[in-house]
Amino acid sequence: MLPRGRPRAMGAAVLLLLLLLVVGFFLFGRDPDYGLGTTATLDEDPYRSRNLSASSPQLLLPPKCEVMLHVAIVCAGYNSSREIITLTKSLLFYRKNPLHLHLITDAVARNILETLFRTWMVPAVVVSFYDAEELKPLVSWIPNKHYSGLYGLMKLVLPSILPPSLARVIVLDTDVTFSSDIVELWALFDHFSDKQVVGLVENQSDWYLGNLWKNHRPWPALGRGFNTGVILLWLDRLQQTGWEQMWKVTAKRELLTLMATSLADQDIFNAVIKEHPHLVHPLPCVWNVQLSDHTRAERCYLEAADLKVIHWNSPKKLRVKNKHAEFFRNLHLTFLGYDGKLLRRELFGCPNQFPPGAEQLQQALTQLDEEEPCFEFRQQQLTVHRVHITFLPHQPPPPQPHDVTLVAQLSMDRLQMLEALCRHWPGPMSLALYLTDEEAQQFLHFVETSPVLSMRKDVAYHVVYRDGPLYPVNQLRNVALAQALTPYVFLSDIDFLPAYSLYDYLRASIEQLELDSRRKTALVVPAFETLHYRFSFPNSKAELLTLLDAGSLHTFRYHEWPQGHSSTDYSRWREAQAPYSVQWSADYEPYVVVPRDCPRYDPRFVGFGWNKVAHIIELDAQEYEFLVLPEAFSIHLPHAPSLDISRFRSSPTYRNCLQALKEEFHQDLSRRYGSAALKYLTALQQARSRA
């Protein structure tokens, strides 16, 4: 740095500061309305100063660490929950301030979003939930024709339900995407006059002009009116102004002639503003670029250098017809497919603002030794994956005392199993999918275009986002298991097709065996395999036995891993007419039906190997009885070996790491079950001496 110019530059800076204070007062002091046209000539300045500001612009920007920005969003149902995540990603990508999200949700959205934000672990983000159910009575008296329903109207009552300590809040629709830092929007509060309480962008369609079609009678509005997809709400001033009284009076009066709102809250906001124009502070159009079908947004965005917020306010959403749609879609798709874990980054240069558990996790991760041969395993075990439960619309099964949910997990390369699985299992399923954010969108498209899958609402899909090189098989199983809603679960694998009758047969068996009175029972579903791509699935045990005798079917992994299922005792099963009890033996890993509250899978087993074996040991240690069902079966279909199994086979390190995991598992087992766990260790040692 060459210091020669400093004194002169300092003098200039002081002078400039003084001048700006004068000009600023002149311009914003008492009559602060400004529109697009009036600001144009101001722009001489920002250009130079913006570039200069690169070095240290923190002086007048809201301090990046301290100022918490508050955002309120109403969100209900499965699809809006997906939308809000994309919106949040765009917010987080550009933000430099702590954020407090105030989410007004129904039970569905709350369930999804609580899990998501807990597992997302984004530093400097606080999330509060408010029960939309409680707000319904406040707005349900307003007839509304808009597709957002009652939820659309809830923005009107935010001032009464958000905490009184909250002075200002930005309210967003779920269908907006940010392409800039929200702090710039927040800063516009400073431009409000004393009397202004609501910041809004002008509506970018001719709707409120009332000339769209013959006898089109919109609600009253100032000119084109304002759009409520993005609102700056000055909450405490609204309270003082008597907002609640004000909008209700206006709404009731207009409803006398207009019968219902067409655009939900927006109609009422506009009617109030028409009456009290001093309340509104108009925002620059780029903060709510509205992409409805007949948008006039082009007037705004073609001139702008920066688009700040895009609003997909057509019911067609991304499919809206617009000659620039491709451009806007790309901005949106950026965040749709953006890997959310990259947003776990801290706020730079701010004191740590870690969410619960994140700091300990970070410490554990940094203590790992990158040079250690099993480093990848250790790292994968510690990884907290983002989890988006019930990614697609879902109807929980009606409560039935003997119902069974099929539980399994998969990744993209097994999607094609889903249709067949749906044909074989007519009951509820809880499936965990290990996907990238981008793959989750492909999966969505896959389900939507599959007639078989799109009609099934009793299949719950839970997306666990990919992170790390090893497949976290047991973490996935635990997510699917935790989300099963029936009293019993069938713990299966995605490449197995159950007998067509299995769902009915299991429910009948559970009832007959009175399983509820003997909770610690694991019903064993014998496993078979076919090596043929195309193959005619047996309709009965008799047909299955014929295929077995003909050599077209085999007992599962008979050649490669007989110990996995030998305890099931296939020869006894051939003849069995009634359920029979079997004993655990080393490496046993049958597919079982157990009560939903069964032990979880051990998440230390990542990648290939021993992940089910450990779970069955756990069941046995907790004294579950294994009961083989005489008419139950399930058949494994052929597929190429997974990447992890290939690595297991080709890498001695991989096998050594798995061995280390087994040993640690046994140590834990001894700690928890004492001498009773000795038999598992003995079995392991015998297996090792045989190998």
Next chain:
Amino acid sequence: MLPRGRPRAMGAAVLLLLLLLVVGFFLFGRDPDYGLGTTATLDEDPYRSRNLSASSPQLLLPPKCEVMLHVAIVCAGYNSSREIITLTKSLLFYRKNPLHLHLITDAVARNILETLFRTWMVPAVVVSFYDAEELKPLVSWIPNKHYSGLYGLMKLVLPSILPPSLARVIVLDTDVTFSSDIVELWALFDHFSDKQVVGLVENQSDWYLGNLWKNHRPWPALGRGFNTGVILLWLDRLQQTGWEQMWKVTAKRELLTLMATSLADQDIFNAVIKEHPHLVHPLPCVWNVQLSDHTRAERCYLEAADLKVIHWNSPKKLRVKNKHAEFFRNLHLTFLGYDGKLLRRELFGCPNQFPPGAEQLQQALTQLDEEEPCFEFRQQQLTVHRVHITFLPHQPPPPQPHDVTLVAQLSMDRLQMLEALCRHWPGPMSLALYLTDEEAQQFLHFVETSPVLSMRKDVAYHVVYRDGPLYPVNQLRNVALAQALTPYVFLSDIDFLPAYSLYDYLRASIEQLELDSRRKTALVVPAFETLHYRFSFPNSKAELLTLLDAGSLHTFRYHEWPQGHSSTDYSRWREAQAPYSVQWSADYEPYVVVPRDCPRYDPRFVGFGWNKVAHIIELDAQEYEFLVLPEAFSIHLPHAPSLDISRFRSSPTYRNCLQALKEEFHQDLSRRYGSAALKYLTALQQARSRA
């Protein structure tokens, strides 16, 4: 918009403009050196004006459409070519101006990047290539110990090789990532005094202080010196200053005592600046945040609100040890995994600046009818995929007259085939991979951690980036085929393993059969299949026949699609001792060895079905002779059906669309081959009447 405030605001704006002109002159007029400290007090202003600027900041920002920004980058080899793409993505993500990239490349990088940019089709991006080979003599006299080698020094000679019309250019290292709009960096040229010619950020390590270790003798520099990862070069002024003479004199003098440069061009830049400090314009530190191992960058970035450019200038790159490494890595990974096709967006509000072919393509796409049942097929056929040829380091095979390259294509779910394929085929391969940007990184990790794959340099991997719902199988095959470098190609599929001896046997057969003199021959490699995951691969034809008789092997798709290979005549092959000729018949789709200049695959066939059949028809129509090799064989391994084959089986629309494609193919065939093509149509009609 409420117009009340306008006259007053206008007056204020005019006043502000005048004042700024005065202040601007005072500040920047004659003695424009400024450092970090001096600009601090200026920042009162940017905050307010920046927010106002949201509505129409184009007045003083360089006009977004017209001003072309020039960027020069030296890039050599496979790994730097991957780096530069990530850098380019970060540039494009934030930019709002047309860009002209000046790439100084070796032959490898040019080959890769020419293909990439041609297929990327980004509007408003011009790319010019300069041959690094020609620059080598200009710098090869300088001994250099830096890992960048000669290429690192080439930045010194840019003023002499870039076009004389180019007044200013930003020079970047390949290992930088942008996190802001490059126009803000370009705008800093305006802050240069008349004499300043080079804009640089201070070095953020203590290297040039010379106290890092005992007897550490760095090149001379001003204080910490400057880093040359990001340079603003004022080219015409450099020429006028006699730059070429200047740096050579300095370098020669210093080399008398220092023997070699340690940090390539950077040492010489610093030595020149030490001697002529008036030449340098110091840039704010955020424009080159240097993440070397012992960086002092924290002093810069902890205070800054915005990081503009991150520089991975440690030889460890992303693995650098830095307590904020995770944060910086996330910024970098954002662009590493970013879907490059989203950057095809136009410059908003600018007249169209489409790259060659893009406009026609756009028109064709918009003419498609979204409601048409085969819309997805039409769209997929028109899609131009980004192509990154030779994604990983590759040694082209030495020219040999009978050499054969195995050509195939795959996606992520077949990666695990690669190791086995490498064991079975010791010769060159050209493989197209259909991946997302994120998957390409997983693939890179997979190859790097596989001992088998990482030692093979004769396998060329070409990444074709995913776009659209249908698998563009023939486009992939054409990419792999076009990149094969040997006179012959074996057109295989990824789920086939060739006989261990096949590579040698094919080369011997080509030689014996004197194929060069009878170019239109297709050698048929008979295809078999196993239904077993684990299976002991036959070492000879005799062993294969034993397995065939035992029922552990089958001729390929014998049950499902016998017509695909019936012409090969397996019973004749059993006995054959010499190659024999076979005739085409309907639906024949053997795996063949042909000259590299064989017909391309028909890209209209996307998804499942008929993609190879059409190619074999093309060969037959061009009068290729099909010659079955008696000792050649290849075996298909089992895998789950692909998504596309599942859709083909379950969707009548899918099958109808495929039928439509076939018919169009036949129409084209008739146009090109006249009545000779009649036999294919007849065969198709016969097949339909049978169906």
